[in-house]
Amino acid sequence: MTVKQLIDKVFLTEILKGMALTFKMMLSKPVTIQYPDEKRKIYPGFRGKHAFVRDAKTGRQKCIMCMKCVNICPSQCISLKKGRDENNKPFLERYDIEALRCIYCGYCVEVCPVCALVLTEDFGYCSYTKDAIFFDKDKMLKNWDEFVAKLSGDVYWNKFWRPDGVDIAKMPKSKREQAPVPIRPTAAVPSDTVPEKEPVNPAEKPPEPAANVEEKPEEKKEVV
Amino acid sequence: MDISSFYGFLGTDTTDFILRMIIMVAKIAVVIVIALLHVAYSTWFERKIIGHMQIRLGPMRVGYHGLLQPFADFVKLFFKEDIIPSSGDRPVFQLAPMIALFATISSLAVIPFFNDFVIAKNMNVGLLYLFAMSSLSAYGIILAGWSSNSKYAFLGGLRSSAQVISYEIALALSLVGIMVLSGSLNLVEIIEAQQKHWYGMYVVVQFPAYILFLICAFAETNRTPFDLPEAESELVAGYFVEYSGMRFSLFFMAEYIAMIIMSCIAVTCFWGGWTLPPVVMKALPFLAVVPGLVWFLLKVYCHLFLFYWVRATVPRFRYDHLMSLGWKVLIPLALANIVITSIVKFLF
Amino acid sequence: MLKKKELSINMGPQHPATHGVLRLVLELDGETVVKCTPHVGYLHRGTEKLGENRTYPMALPLTDRLDYVSSMSNNIGYCVAVERLLGIEAPARAKYIRTIMAELTRIANHIVWIATHALDIGAMTVFLYSMRDREWILDLYEMVCGARLTVTYPRIGGVRCDIDQEFMDSCYKFIEDFPKRIEEYETLIDQNRIWLQRTVGVGIISAADAINWGLTGPTLRGSGVAYDVRKAAPYDAYDQIDFEVPVGKNCDVYDRYRCRMDEFRQSISIIKQCLDKMPDGLVLASEAPPYDMPIGKPRVMPGHPMGEILPGELVEEKVPFDELYSATEVPKGELGFYFVNDGTARPYRMRIRAPSFVHASVLPKLCEGSLVADVIANIGTIDIVLGECDR
Numbered sequence: 001m002t003v004k005q006l007i008d009k010v011f012l013t014e015i016l017k018g019m020a021l022t023f024k025m026m027l028s029k030p031v032t033i034q035y036p037d038e039k040r041k042i043y044p045g046f047r048g049k050h051a052f053v054r055d056a057k058t059g060r061q062k063c064i065m066c067m068k069c070v071n072i073c074p075s076q077c078i079s080l081k082k083g084r085d086e087n088n089k090p091f092l093e094r095y096d097i098e099a100l101r102c103i104y105c106g107y108c109v110e111v112c113p114v115c116a117l118v119l120t121e122d123f124g125y126c127s128y129t130k131d132a133i134f135f136d137k138d139k140m141l142k143n144w145d146e147f148v149a150k151l152s153g154d155v156y157w158n159k160f161w162r163p164d165g166v167d168i169a170k171m172p173k174s175k176r177e178q179a180p181v182p183i184r185p186t187a188a189v190p191s192d193t194v195p196e197k198e199p200v201n202p203a204e205k206p207p208e209p210a211a212n213v214e215e216k217p218e219e220k221k222e223v224v
Numbered sequence: 225m226d227i228s229s230f231y232g233f234l235g236t237d238t239t240d241f242i243l244r245m246i247i248m249v250a251k252i253a254v255v256i257v258i259a260l261l262h263v264a265y266s267t268w269f270e271r272k273i274i275g276h277m278q279i280r281l282g283p284m285r286v287g288y289h290g291l292l293q294p295f296a297d298f299v300k301l302f303f304k305e306d307i308i309p310s311s312g313d314r315p316v317f318q319l320a321p322m323i324a325l326f327a328t329i330s331s332l333a334v335i336p337f338f339n340d341f342v343i344a345k346n347m348n349v350g351l352l353y354l355f356a357m358s359s360l361s362a363y364g365i366i367l368a369g370w371s372s373n374s375k376y377a378f379l380g381g382l383r384s385s386a387q388v389i390s391y392e393i394a395l396a397l398s399l400v401g402i403m404v405l406s407g408s409l410n411l412v413e414i415i416e417a418q419q420k421h422w423y424g425m426y427v428v429v430q431f432p433a434y435i436l437f438l439i440c441a442f443a444e445t446n447r448t449p450f451d452l453p454e455a456e457s458e459l460v461a462g463y464f465v466e467y468s469g470m471r472f473s474l475f476f477m478a479e480y481i482a483m484i485i486m487s488c489i490a491v492t493c494f495w496g497g498w499t500l501p502p503v504v505m506k507a508l509p510f511l512a513v514v515p516g517l518v519w520f521l522l523k524v525y526c527h528l529f530l531f532y533w534v535r536a537t538v539p540r541f542r543y544d545h546l547m548s549l550g551w552k553v554l555i556p557l558a559l560a561n562i563v564i565t566s567i568v569k570f571l572f
Numbered sequence: 573m574l575k576k577k578e579l580s581i582n583m584g585p586q587h588p589a590t591h592g593v594l595r596l597v598l599e600l601d602g603e604t605v606v607k608c609t610p611h612v613g614y615l616h617r618g619t620e621k622l623g624e625n626r627t628y629p630m631a632l633p634l635t636d637r638l639d640y641v642s643s644m645s646n647n648i649g650y651c652v653a654v655e656r657l658l659g660i661e662a663p664a665r666a667k668y669i670r671t672i673m674a675e676l677t678r679i680a681n682h683i684v685w686i687a688t689h690a691l692d693i694g695a696m697t698v699f700l701y702s703m704r705d706r707e708w709i710l711d712l713y714e715m716v717c718g719a720r721l722t723v724t725y726p727r728i729g730g731v732r733c734d735i736d737q738e739f740m741d742s743c744y745k746f747i748e749d750f751p752k753r754i755e756e757y758e759t760l761i762d763q764n765r766i767w768l769q770r771t772v773g774v775g776i777i778s779a780a781d782a783i784n785w786g787l788t789g790p791t792l793r794g795s796g797v798a799y800d801v802r803k804a805a806p807y808d809a810y811d812q813i814d815f816e817v818p819v820g821k822n823c824d825v826y827d828r829y830r831c832r833m834d835e836f837r838q839s840i841s842i843i844k845q846c847l848d849k850m851p852d853g854l855v856l857a858s859e860a861p862p863y864d865m866p867i868g869k870p871r872v873m874p875g876h877p878m879g880e881i882l883p884g885e886l887v888e889e890k891v892p893f894d895e896l897y898s899a900t901e902v903p904k905g906e907l908g909f910y911f912v913n914d915g916t917a918r919p920y921r922m923r924i925r926a927p928s929f930v931h932a933s934v935l936p937k938l939c940e941g942s943l944v945a946d947v948i949a950n951i952g953t954i955d956i957v958l959g960e961c962d963r
Contacts, residue, residue, distance in 0.1 A: 015537065025697075029279075045717070046714060046719070075633075163732055165856065170862075274696075538694070540770075542945040545770075
């Protein structure tokens with residue numbers, strides 16, 4: 001045992017060094033984030049609450065009922081029902097995501113050929129009932145509205161719609177041509193439409209089930 | 225309280241007796257209330273200190289920077305269900321936390337807080353009484369471990385009894401040097417004896433004994449690194465694993481009061497109690513206006529801080545290492561200290 | 573007459589030091605452990621069976637849930653295994669990204685390990701310092717793939733999306749700053765006499781025993797066996813990276829602790845090399861299977877477990893009719909995937925060789941004859957996660 005080792009042993013050098021470190025740390029700034037009051041930065045592409053992108057043209061979801069997300073979902077939490085209206089046109093009768101079963105892998109977002117689905121960067125949702133976290137198609141659209149209301153920019157782009165570094169040649173055309181989604185319809189509409197038409201648009205929205213489905217089979221053909 | 229003063233007590237007329245009684249009860253009440261407030265705020269202080277040492281904030285929600293947290297905790301513990309294990313030994317289970325708490329609280333009787341403010345003033349076996357009481361609180365722990373009828377609690381109780389017994393010896397021996405130097409067991413006299421020297425604190429001449437005392441005090445109060453009886457990673461919570469609500473909080477209070485008492489003993493025996501060293505008073509005479517209680521409390525708080533600081537830094541001992549440290553290192557060192565102190569005292 | 577009887581204690585499944593739901597039945601003679609019996613299975617979720625009912629891309633998120641502390645490594649191990657089965661080669665850029673991610677995961681895992689190990693031994697502060705640094709890695713994950721814990725970032729044939737400049741910069745900053753953080757942990761425990769008393773000479777397992785018990789990873793290397801899948805059977809970019817495999821000498825808890833601490837530094841060096849050498853290009857192989865991979869018909873007759881094999885012209889093989897064992901080095905040891913395939917896009921049998929399971933089995937060997945406190949040190953040193961152990 002050298003003299004230094006002896007000194008270290010008698011004078012508890014290493015413990016004193018540790019105590020010096022803890023004392024130094026006591027004077028440094030804590031790293032705690034006081035959660036509900038202050039929030040940390042959420043990076044773009046965070047896989048959170050589910051939402052349907054509200055199409056600026058139709059005001060409805062863009063889903064074409066291709067069933068890809070339903071088939072791919074590893075936890076099988078998506079269910080979809082295709083209905084037929086009086087003209088025998090298919091329309092999205094039900095689209096349910098049981099978010100409590102979801103594992104947030106984001107496969108559905110990536111596989112959707114029309115970029116209709118998105119896992120938003122909204123993570124703080126909870127409720128006392130299961131029903132509130134069971135998302136049907138209306139709730140999915142509502143989630144989207146709530147989400148975009150919090151965004152600052154004019155457009156929204158989810159990086160899993162068309163991931164960087166992946167060969168886009170194999171993607172469907174609609175996905176290749178997908179542009180960032182405008183999220184400020186009220187800001188865009190007055191500039192190129194006459195203000196008189198504005199009150200008409202919201203009025204038209206409610207009676208959709210039959211009206212807006214007409215376009216969808218065409219979109220589907222593009223995909224296939 | 226020595227015998228002669230007790231008889232003197234009875235000898236006076238009745239009104240005087242009642243007056244003395246009232247003053248005594250008032251003193252006890254003040255000390256206990258202040259001690260319990262200190263317990264409450266030493267938990268807050270601990271959580272804050274350790275929190276900041278671990279680069280987090282500690283309690284922040286209840287009141288400004290969590291200042292009301294101790295009261296919130298109290299309310300929670302008070303209204304929690306008191307669970308008694310059905311196969312446990314019911315009366316002993318209920319008795320154990322009380323023993324632990326009363327043994328520690330009664331230690332407060334001999335602590336001189338400032339200028340002769342002592343509940344039992346002329347207790348000329350003050351230090352012995354303190355040792356006796358801290359040993360007594362081990363009964364609470366052992367009985368709690370036994371009566372819970374739980375294996376983890378039982379192991380915790382066993383560990384605690386072995387630990388307290390072996391460290392009690394080293395603790396007492398480390399203070400023998402002080403007794404030799406001051407020639408008294410009365411805590412007030414120990415402080416007065418320190419004032420006779422220019423340095424005014426025995427820690428200057430008894431530094432090794434002070435370190436020994438501190439180590440033993442950590443062990444005696446079951447604090448990290450000697451918190452084996454309640455080692456949460458091994459025994460979940462040790463002896464009070466089955467306790468809940470108010471009974472749990474009695475143990476909790478007992479632990480914190482024990483910590484405060486150990487700090488008080490350290491301050492009284494090694495740091496001159498409520499006094500400042502004569503050399504300092506000579507150099508800075510204006511400090512005389514500060515009441516002695518302030519110095520006493522400051523010194524106690526520094527010791528409490530040390531308790532927390534060490535807790536935030538070191539890992540936990542293993543049982544056999546703890547025993548060998550106690551018996552093979554601390555007790556021989558304490559004995560050596562006694563011998564050297566006696567020789568030096570004899571020669572000079 | 574007084575009878576002598578061992579005290580039998582259930583340590584776990586609810587116990588703060590058993591890293592989840594491990595249950596150890598300890599027979600105690602005083603404080604000495606006479607017998608130790610590990611019980612596993614409290615977290616069994618049937619991952620293997622679930623994997624057999626999903627196509628290869630769909631089973632990938634399941635592997636996140638194996639060792640949830642180092643999910644990225646499990647993903648990579650699974651992807652490497654399936655790529656080997658399908659004969660796909662990931663592009664160079666994807667390989668380098670994966671190597672970075674695997675090493676970040678190794679750091680994150682060892683951070684959790686040092687945190688819990690030190691906490692078990694009583695050094696609470698190390699726990700919080702290391703959690704502070706783990707947060708940094710989780711932020712890096714989130715930056716690149718949008719999830720912090722269950723990442724599902726790699727995919728068969730590459731990775732899901734490219735890394736950007738922001739990630740590269742943060743990563744550089746991380747590897748510059750992190751060595752200081754390691755020194756902080758070491759200041760608190762490395763030379764601390766209590767830590768040394770608790771770890772040196774505790775939980776000794778000789779090199780021969782360690783190999784016989786099937787230990788892998790740092791738990792094996794602490795016994796002086798320089799076996800590392802990254803060196804022995806390189807995958808991803810490990811064959812183009814220069815790194816060392818730290819080994820121990822004394823086969824005890826302290827040496828395994830040193831091994832992992834040295835691996836921190838090796839991982840940093842690997843990440844640095846990968847960032848410097850990062851090639852350009854795509855991150856997904858062109859022949860990589862899509863997520864909605866068609867399942868196809870099996871080449872074996874139904875009802876016969878791998879019995880009658882149909883000729884190739886009758887059935888189009890989606891995946892080679894083959895079996896394969898593929899191992900990767902995850903932070904805890906060797907993670908192996910064994911697939912038996914019947915020609916469909918689903919494995920006929922999927923078997924996961926989880927290092928935690930093997931390591932949990934060695935606990936009796938390590939613990940018997942030692943003290944209760946050493947059991948805690950031993951659970952910490954083998955670095956198990958019950959999600960992986962119970963699968």
